[in-house]
Amino acid sequence: MKIVGLAIFLFLSILALSVSRQPESSESTFAGCLIRRSEPSYPISSAIYFPSNSSYSSVLESYIRNLRFNESNTPKPQLILTALHESHIQSAIICAKYHGLQMRIRSGGHDFEGSSYVSDVPFFILDMFNLRSINVSIEDEIAWVEVGATVGEVYYKIAEKSNIHGFPTGTCPTVGVGGHFSGGGYGIMARKYGLSIDNIIDARLVDVNGRFLDRASMGEDLFWAITGGGASSFGVVLAYKIKLVRVPSMVAIFTVERTYEQNLTDTVYSLLQIVDKLDGEIFIKTTIDVVNDSHRVGKKTIRATFLGYFLGDSTGLFSLINLRFPELGLKITDCTEHTWIESIVRWNNFPIGTPVEVLLNRVHPNLQHLKRKSDYLKKPIPKQGLKSIFKKMIKLENPLLKFFPYGGFMSEISPSEKPFPHRAGNIVKIEYGTNWDENGIEAANHYINLTRNLYNYMTPFVSKSRGAYLNYKDFDLGINHNGQKSYIEGTAYGIKYFKDNFNRLVQVKTRVDPENFFRNEQSIPIFPSIGSQ
Ligand SMILES: Cc1cc2nc3c(=O)[nH]c(=O)nc-3n(C[C@H](O)[C@H](O)[C@H](O)COP(=O)(O)OP(=O)(O)OC[C@H]3O[C@@H](n4cnc5c(N)ncnc54)[C@H](O)[C@@H]3O)c2cc1C
Ligand SMILES: *[C@@H]1O[C@H](CO)[C@@H](O)[C@H](O)[C@H]1NC(C)=O
Ligand SMILES: *[C@@H]1O[C@H](CO)[C@@H](O)[C@H](O)[C@H]1NC(C)=O
Ligand SMILES: *[C@@H]1O[C@H](CO)[C@@H](O)[C@H](O)[C@H]1NC(C)=O
Ligand SMILES: *[C@@H]1O[C@H](CO)[C@@H](O)[C@H](O)[C@H]1NC(C)=O
Ligand SMILES: *[C@@H]1O[C@H](CO)[C@@H](O)[C@H](O)[C@H]1NC(C)=O
């Protein structure tokens, strides 16, 4: 008996050793489960990166778009699965459920809180960048877009086939379709055509049971939820079908800069009186920042950059602005004309003449540490208010303030049409932002604090029930621990992002993912079961 016992002991020890040396080959691990499940025609092991694989760090870092989460103490995934085939996603869900391992889904990695590639509990990343085909049909005026594509690639692929078709979406070319389309998708054509979600007509999704669903088989409630409610609470989206929109063959842009000394208060005051009331063809983005005062050595001043976009020509743009917003002092020489695709390049501040292929670049040109917050402005800010905000910004030095115009078609869409509720009654969306270069927690605390200070300072000027935009993810609004209190915790951020649509999202979530497998710091919770409140 003793010898048998020893033999068993030895056998188990060797087994344990081999398990710890080759986790990928053991069926009792998550990776082993992935390998066992994978179909021979779509081998999965070449898509699995363990920390011991030499490319692990570079794969992890290639889609980190916020350097705040590129620190040595940032929690790292147990493995990264760079899905090569849809069956890999099925396996990922089924094996992660079985092994109780948390999954983070990453498409373009632009999440402002890093929630697509960071978690405080053990986790792995399902990375979608290999699944990025885009099929455009000009005849049907539609396209199927896989989630790993970037919006730059979407722009490029449409323009390759037509110069009079476009799509209303964000303008930063590296932003991923997966996160961006599922959370809204706001860009320069929003006042004419709404958000990306207002132009999505179908989707393909893998649900918690590993089933492939399209709009017809998932039903209208779930389709509604993954077009604005953030798909990461509901499943893994594979692709979206989008409806293309018509654009003129030439569009016009202007850029105007003004400093505080150039009547900036009056100009911004006038802007807020009219910017949401202009025709849908026109879009004015205003960026306000703090710069060195060129007239007073060592002093700071406020600068505003007004960027205008017009679905029409320079003459039309010039006369419209001079009629409705003469305070800007626009000159015809401030305006330039471009094809629609060139206008996207220009809007991103690339020099005139930059080839449109720049939109295909997957390497972000200027990575920094970032913090973002958002608000909605419902009443114009009085002149005294603007002056005091500018003074506060000079005192804080770093935070940016951006105004993105609403109105136009945005006002015509019902707030319950999609989970995204911020429609009529908004003048602008406000983005608060801080960018910095220094690593470390001290720098992060300092700059995040500045952003919060400016946000707090704005309290009297924005609506009492402050709203927020899901795609500008902000953990200050509340965190979910996904335990007993998850519904109550979810209400804190859920109401800000979704207002009256929150409970409908919870209803869908409770039906399609009752065990709350698809969860993160700000996911949609399930309704509390009776007795657990
Ligand atoms: C430089 C920069 C510019 C930006 N510009 C704009 C802009 O012009 N307009 C605008 O509206 N927003 C803008 N944003 C915000 C952007 O829309 C969001 O960060 C968006 O979520 C990014 O999508 P992603 O796929 O790149 O991000 P990811 O970090 O990959 O994902 C974001 C979230 O979506 C989830 N997710 C991703 N893919 C899937 C999937 N396939 N299935 C289910 N869940 C998924 C993730 O788990 C995560 O919760 C910008 C952000 C940055 C950093
Ligand atoms: C990572 O290493 C394991 C062996 O430890 C190997 O099976 C796997 O294919 C490697 N992954 C990649 C993407 O090369
Ligand atoms: C991210 O961190 C790694 C490891 O410290 C570093 O090598 C890399 O340069 C960082 N990325 C960027 C863009 O700074
Ligand atoms: C695009 O078409 C190719 C070839 O038919 C197909 O393999 C791919 O899955 C399609 N992509 C989408 C997003 O439908
Ligand atoms: C500022 O406004 C005043 C009065 O409205 C005007 O006289 C002056 O020319 C303006 N200055 C600039 C730089 O626009
Ligand atoms: C602004 O001025 C400071 C010194 O007061 C200098 O260090 C900094 O480089 C200047 N910034 C720019 C953009 O010129």
Ligand SMILES: *[C@@H]1O[C@H](CO)[C@@H](O)[C@H](O)[C@H]1NC(C)=O
């Ligand atoms: C954050 O800002 C507040 C208010 O200005 C200040 O009192 C506090 O010291 C700051 N904290 C940090 C960590 O910078």
